Amino acid sequence: MNKVLVTGSSGFIGRELVKQLLQFGKTVVAHSRSHVIEQCQNAHIELMPDSSWMPALDNVDTVIHCAARVHQMDETEEEAQRAYDIVNVQATLSLAEQAVKMGVKRFVFVSSIKVNGEWNAPDVAFQHDDLPHPIDEYGKSKLSAEEQLKNLCLDSDMELVIIRPPLVYGPGVKANFYSLLRVIDKGIPLPFGCIKTTRSLVFVKNLVDLILVVCTHSRAPGQTFMVSDDDDVTVSGLFRAVAKHMNRPTRLIPVPQELLKLMLTLIGKKAVAQRLCLPLQVNISHTKSLLNWTPPYSFSEGLKETVDCYLEHKG
Structure with a gap:
C-alpha cells in the first residue's frame, strides 16, 4: 500500500x-x-x-x-x-x-x-x-x-x-455521543439507572487500526469483519463511566426499564427506546483470529481521550 x-x-x-x-x-x-x-x-x-x-x-x-x-x-x-x-x-x-x-x-x-x-x-x-x-x-x-x-x-x-462497526466514539465525536457528554457534564438527572442492556462500541483509533491492518493483510480480501473495543458496556455503566472521567456526580434515576420503554414510545421516541433498552453486541472473535488482531486501546482509555477532548474544547 x-x-x-x-x-x-x-x-x-x-x-x-x-x-x-x-x-x-x-x-x-x-x-x-x-x-x-x-x-x-x-x-x-x-x-x-x-x-x-x-x-x-x-x-x-x-x-x-x-x-x-x-x-x-x-x-x-x-x-x-x-x-x-x-x-x-x-x-x-x-x-x-x-x-x-x-x-x-x-x-x-x-x-x-x-x-x-x-x-x-x-x-x-x-x-x-x-x-x-x-x-x-x-x-x-x-x-x-x-x-x-x-x-x-x-x-x-x-x-x-x-x-x-457499531457506534464509533472518540475525540471530536458528534451526534448522540456528544449529546450524552453534554447532558452528563451539565448534571442533568437521567431516568436510566435500571438499564442493564449491553452495547458494543468502538473507539475510533481501534477502528482505524483495523482498517490499516486489512489494507495489507493477506487474509483480509473477501472477508467481512466485525469490530469493537472487545469490552462491552451496559448503558447505565457507560453513563457512570463518563461521569467518573468528568469528575461529575452520577445522576441516574432508577426508572424500571419496561416503564421507560413505554414512556418513550408514547412520546414518539420508540427508536430511542430500542437503542437504550435492547442489547447490541458484536462478536469479534473471527476478526481477532483471522488477522491476529486485538484492539490496541481499551474502552477506558478510549473514553478518557474522548472526555478529555470534550472538556478541553467545550463552549
Missing part, C-alpha cells in the same frame, strides 16, 4: 485515518466536498453516481471508502430512502467500478453493524456470517452496497474487504 484514496476524509473516522496514514508515510488522496487537508492531494468530488473519480484514482492502489449519507432530521422517510440509494449504493458502486478500471488493488468498505440489525438476543452477539437483517433504510442501503461490491469484485482483480 503506497497511495491511498480516503473518501470522507474530513469526517470523524476519515480525519483520524488520514492522520495515521500520513504518520506511516503514505501518499494520501483526501476526498471531501470542500475541505483542504494539509500534506494530502485533495479531491473535491460530490459523492454521486455520475461523478468522475479518474483523476483522483491515478496510481492509487487502495481505496478506503468511509463517506456515506446519514439521516437528516428534516427529511421524510421516502426522501431518505432515495438519498441513501443514490449516495450509499449507486455512488459507491460507481466509485468502485472506476477503481477497477484504474487498476486499484484493494477496496476497503466501511459498512455498518446496522446490516446485521438494530439489536440482538441477550448474550447472542452479532457475528460476521449471520444472515443480514437491516431494519432501517440506512442499514438496507449499506447491505445493498455490500452485495453489489461483492458482485463487482468477483468479476475483477480488485480485492474487497468489508468492516461493520
Whole structure:
C-alpha cells in the first residue's frame, strides 16, 4: 500500500485515518466536498453516481471508502430512502467500478453493524456470517452496497474487504455521543439507572487500526469483519463511566426499564427506546483470529481521550 484514496476524509473516522496514514508515510488522496487537508492531494468530488473519480484514482492502489449519507432530521422517510440509494449504493458502486478500471488493488468498505440489525438476543452477539437483517433504510442501503461490491469484485482483480462497526466514539465525536457528554457534564438527572442492556462500541483509533491492518493483510480480501473495543458496556455503566472521567456526580434515576420503554414510545421516541433498552453486541472473535488482531486501546482509555477532548474544547 503506497497511495491511498480516503473518501470522507474530513469526517470523524476519515480525519483520524488520514492522520495515521500520513504518520506511516503514505501518499494520501483526501476526498471531501470542500475541505483542504494539509500534506494530502485533495479531491473535491460530490459523492454521486455520475461523478468522475479518474483523476483522483491515478496510481492509487487502495481505496478506503468511509463517506456515506446519514439521516437528516428534516427529511421524510421516502426522501431518505432515495438519498441513501443514490449516495450509499449507486455512488459507491460507481466509485468502485472506476477503481477497477484504474487498476486499484484493494477496496476497503466501511459498512455498518446496522446490516446485521438494530439489536440482538441477550448474550447472542452479532457475528460476521449471520444472515443480514437491516431494519432501517440506512442499514438496507449499506447491505445493498455490500452485495453489489461483492458482485463487482468477483468479476475483477480488485480485492474487497468489508468492516461493520457499531457506534464509533472518540475525540471530536458528534451526534448522540456528544449529546450524552453534554447532558452528563451539565448534571442533568437521567431516568436510566435500571438499564442493564449491553452495547458494543468502538473507539475510533481501534477502528482505524483495523482498517490499516486489512489494507495489507493477506487474509483480509473477501472477508467481512466485525469490530469493537472487545469490552462491552451496559448503558447505565457507560453513563457512570463518563461521569467518573468528568469528575461529575452520577445522576441516574432508577426508572424500571419496561416503564421507560413505554414512556418513550408514547412520546414518539420508540427508536430511542430500542437503542437504550435492547442489547447490541458484536462478536469479534473471527476478526481477532483471522488477522491476529486485538484492539490496541481499551474502552477506558478510549473514553478518557474522548472526555478529555470534550472538556478541553467545550463552549
